Amino acid sequence: MSDARPVVLMGNVPPPARPRSLPGRWLKRLQPRGTSLVTSVPYLWLLLFFLLPFIIVLKISFSDTRIAMPPYQPLFSWGADQVLQIKLYLSNFAFLVQDNLYWQSYLTSITVAGISTLFCLLIGYPMAYAIARSNPATRNILLLLVILPFWTSFLLRVYAWIGLLKNNGFINQALMGLGLIDQPIQMLQTDFAVYVGIVYSYLPFMILPLYANLEKMDLTLLEAAADLGSRPRQAFMKITLPLSLPGIVAGCLLVFIPAVGEFVIPSLLGDPGMLMIGKVLWTEFFNNRDWPVASAVAIALLLFLVIPIMFYQRTQESGSGGGHR
Amino acid sequence: MATSVRDTQQKFEPWTDPHAKPFVRIERLTKKFGDFVAVDDVTLDIYPKEIFCLLGGSGCGKTTLLRMLAGFERPTSGRVFIDGVDVTNLPPYDQAVNMMFQSYALFPHMTVEQNVAFGLKQMRVPKPEIAKRVAAMLDMVKLGPFTKRKPHQLSGGQRQRVALARALVTNPKLLLLDEPLAALDKKLREYTQFELINIQETLGVTFIVVTHDQEEAMTLSTRIGVMNHGEIVQVGTPSEIYEYPNSRFVTEFIGSVNMFEGRLIEDEPGYVRIQCDDLDAPVYVDHGVSSAPGAIVWVAIRPEKVHIGREKPPSPDNWTTAVVRDIAYMGDLSVYLLRLESGKVVRITQPNIFRHAEDRITWDERVYLSWHASSPVVVVK
Numbered sequence: 001m002s003d004a005r006p007v008v009l010m011g012n013v014p015p016p017a018r019p020r021s022l023p024g025r026w027l028k029r030l031q032p033r034g035t036s037l038v039t040s041v042p043y044l045w046l047l048l049f050f051l052l053p054f055i056i057v058l059k060i061s062f063s064d065t066r067i068a069m070p071p072y073q074p075l076f077s078w079g080a081d082q083v084l085q086i087k088l089y090l091s092n093f094a095f096l097v098q099d100n101l102y103w104q105s106y107l108t109s110i111t112v113a114g115i116s117t118l119f120c121l122l123i124g125y126p127m128a129y130a131i132a133r134s135n136p137a138t139r140n141i142l143l144l145l146v147i148l149p150f151w152t153s154f155l156l157r158v159y160a161w162i163g164l165l166k167n168n169g170f171i172n173q174a175l176m177g178l179g180l181i182d183q184p185i186q187m188l189q190t191d192f193a194v195y196v197g198i199v200y201s202y203l204p205f206m207i208l209p210l211y212a213n214l215e216k217m218d219l220t221l222l223e224a225a226a227d228l229g230s231r232p233r234q235a236f237m238k239i240t241l242p243l244s245l246p247g248i249v250a251g252c253l254l255v256f257i258p259a260v261g262e263f264v265i266p267s268l269l270g271d272p273g274m275l276m277i278g279k280v281l282w283t284e285f286f287n288n289r290d291w292p293v294a295s296a297v298a299i300a301l302l303l304f305l306v307i308p309i310m311f312y313q314r315t316q317e318s319g320s321g322g323g324h325r
Numbered sequence: 326m327a328t329s330v331r332d333t334q335q336k337f338e339p340w341t342d343p344h345a346k347p348f349v350r351i352e353r354l355t356k357k358f359g360d361f362v363a364v365d366d367v368t369l370d371i372y373p374k375e376i377f378c379l380l381g382g383s384g385c386g387k388t389t390l391l392r393m394l395a396g397f398e399r400p401t402s403g404r405v406f407i408d409g410v411d412v413t414n415l416p417p418y419d420q421a422v423n424m425m426f427q428s429y430a431l432f433p434h435m436t437v438e439q440n441v442a443f444g445l446k447q448m449r450v451p452k453p454e455i456a457k458r459v460a461a462m463l464d465m466v467k468l469g470p471f472t473k474r475k476p477h478q479l480s481g482g483q484r485q486r487v488a489l490a491r492a493l494v495t496n497p498k499l500l501l502l503d504e505p506l507a508a509l510d511k512k513l514r515e516y517t518q519f520e521l522i523n524i525q526e527t528l529g530v531t532f533i534v535v536t537h538d539q540e541e542a543m544t545l546s547t548r549i550g551v552m553n554h555g556e557i558v559q560v561g562t563p564s565e566i567y568e569y570p571n572s573r574f575v576t577e578f579i580g581s582v583n584m585f586e587g588r589l590i591e592d593e594p595g596y597v598r599i600q601c602d603d604l605d606a607p608v609y610v611d612h613g614v615s616s617a618p619g620a621i622v623w624v625a626i627r628p629e630k631v632h633i634g635r636e637k638p639p640s641p642d643n644w645t646t647a648v649v650r651d652i653a654y655m656g657d658l659s660v661y662l663l664r665l666e667s668g669k670v671v672r673i674t675q676p677n678i679f680r681h682a683e684d685r686i687t688w689d690e691r692v693y694l695s696w697h698a699s700s701p702v703v704v705v706k
Contacts, residue, residue, distance in 0.1 A: 224430035229447035
């Protein structure tokens with residue numbers, strides 16, 4: 001019988017007084033300090049490897065070029081009469097606005113990254129869904145297969161695509177062998193090749209957060225929806241999809257942000273004339289040795305990416321009150 | 326022996342009427358998972374407006390049976406009829422049966438209102454009507470002020486009522502409740518039990534409740550089906566199940582009981598006398614038992630049906646001596662653990678009628694336990 005009534009045994013011995021040992025108390029007092037120690041590590045990391053480099057780049061972006069080492073003028077200098085001079089060259093940013101090259105590059109990059117992200121989502125969602133709903137044994141194998149390409153160098157995998165896509169490459173040979181085409185299709189050095197490369201390389205970054213989200217979903221919610229008259233497709237649209245939104249957003253950001261600045265894939269697979277901001281950045285830094293303009297390009301790119309994300313988070317927080325279990 | 330007994334106070338007993346048409350008819354329903362038989366050849370009739378409880382321990386198949394009724398599981402064999410229609414292989418979204426889940430399964434991204442409106446939207450009910458029905462239902466479960474909240478902003482009891490409202494708003498013919506009160510604390514559970522009954526009576530929906538909590542089953546149900554190893558071992562009203570269990574399993578499962586093995590020494594149509602090795606005097610039972618003389622039987626005596634006294638009872642039957650080992654004070658009653666001569670420990674409860682009694686029976690005292698001839702239950706299997 002499961003009786004939850006409190007049982008008071010009459011004539012019970014009073015519970016022994018619990019002696020508090022001295023080291024125990026000291027440990028207790030140390031605890032909050034220990035917590036702050038642990039949390040300070042990621043902060044320190046971010047400070048050293050994100051904020052500090054960012055400030056350096058920001059500083060360079062307000063400087064002017066000179067032929068020296070380093071190839072930019074110092075921001076702060078001592079004038080003749082013991083005057084601290086701070087010279088902020090805003091010309092780098094003005095240059096970005098005036099020259100169409102930069103605008104077009106930003107636009108192309110964002111378009112390419114956006115379309116690639118969309119394809120990653122369309123391909124990645126069903127895959128993540130299938131993995132999350134498969135039985136635990138196959139699930140681990142499937143996840144391993146998603147991560148497996150990372151065991152080979154990224155550069156090597158992009159080179160492999162050259163072998164697949166070039167005019168006498170595997171795909172063209174196969175299509176010609178089957179008699180589907182007479183002449184090889186030009187695939188390498190086209191936008192198509194860039195999309196293939198980006199979608200292929202970044203797909204795992206879409207699948208993994210989506211999988212993590214879909215896997216923890218409470219399946220009785222779908223049963224409840226079915227019980228209330230939803231067919232499986234309606235239940236997906238009304239329950240699964242809205243609940244997986246955080247996973248979709250995380251996956252899209254993880255693909256979109258690096259894809260915008262992508263340099264290797266467009267330069268190896270794409271049309272040499274294709275203007276992408278990553279390539280422009282590279283050219284400014286290494287070919288033109290114009291560090292200030294290159295820094296300005298990087299800062300502007302960062303702002304382009306960070307501001308919309310901050311807006312998104314703001315609306316998320318105020319809108320739903322984090323309405324997720 | 327149990328079937329002839331009826332609760333005279335209750336008028337609602339369609340199962341005793343041979344002309345009554347069952348609302349839910351379960352025919353030889355079996356569900357196997359591989360080699361494991363979760364539900365084993367269950368046949369059951371449930372009548373309109375009943376609150377029928379499926380009671381059993383974990384893994385007894387009660388939830389699987391419920392899930393088959395909802396359409397979440399396909400039976401291996403057998404049929405289910407609801408209101409005369411064969412629904413055995415209908416998917417859940419084509420059934421006019423709703424379920425209240427143990428976890429409530431509220432949609433976390435929707436407000437209380439949207440959760441409750443979900444079923445009506447699926448049925449393509451016109452918008453103004455949805456609003457009206459949702460508001461009425463939320464009023465009924467007293468959630469009026471919380472319509473715009475999300476499930477995570479509600480307490481356990483409030484969530485439970487949202488789940489109930491969501492399941493009832495579409496006017497289902499049959500509501501299945503999976504452990505409806507298990508997640509609530511004791512006080513709230515007791516209150517909610519009665520509220521559930523009120524709502525059920527107001528709406529006239531048939532309820533099938535799955536529970537492992539016999540107290541819950543006792544208060545809620547018109548009838549209880551006790552399940553063990555996938556089979557229904559006894560069906561009856563709460564008092565039938567408690568006072569006239571048909572097997573050792575049911576006797577021990579419902580409430581607590583003192584069980585003694587014994588032999589029939591006298592077997593008459595009107596009474597039996599049983600010799601138990603654990604007890605000093607024979608057990609005299611004032612009703613017949615269908616078993617052969619000399620057969621091994623079990624005598625079950627409920628803890629509250631035993632009297633503790635210092636005087637030796639005058640009767641030659643139905644008493645034994647014991648020594649008080651332990652007393653647990655529970656407020657409304659005290660539980661005594663006593664050791665018999667044979668070493669067996671029995672559990673007796675006595676109501677604490679007086680706030681303060683001078684001459685209470687205390688530790689290590691030698692006492693006489695006695696009971697009325699109608700109290701022992703004799704089971705043969």
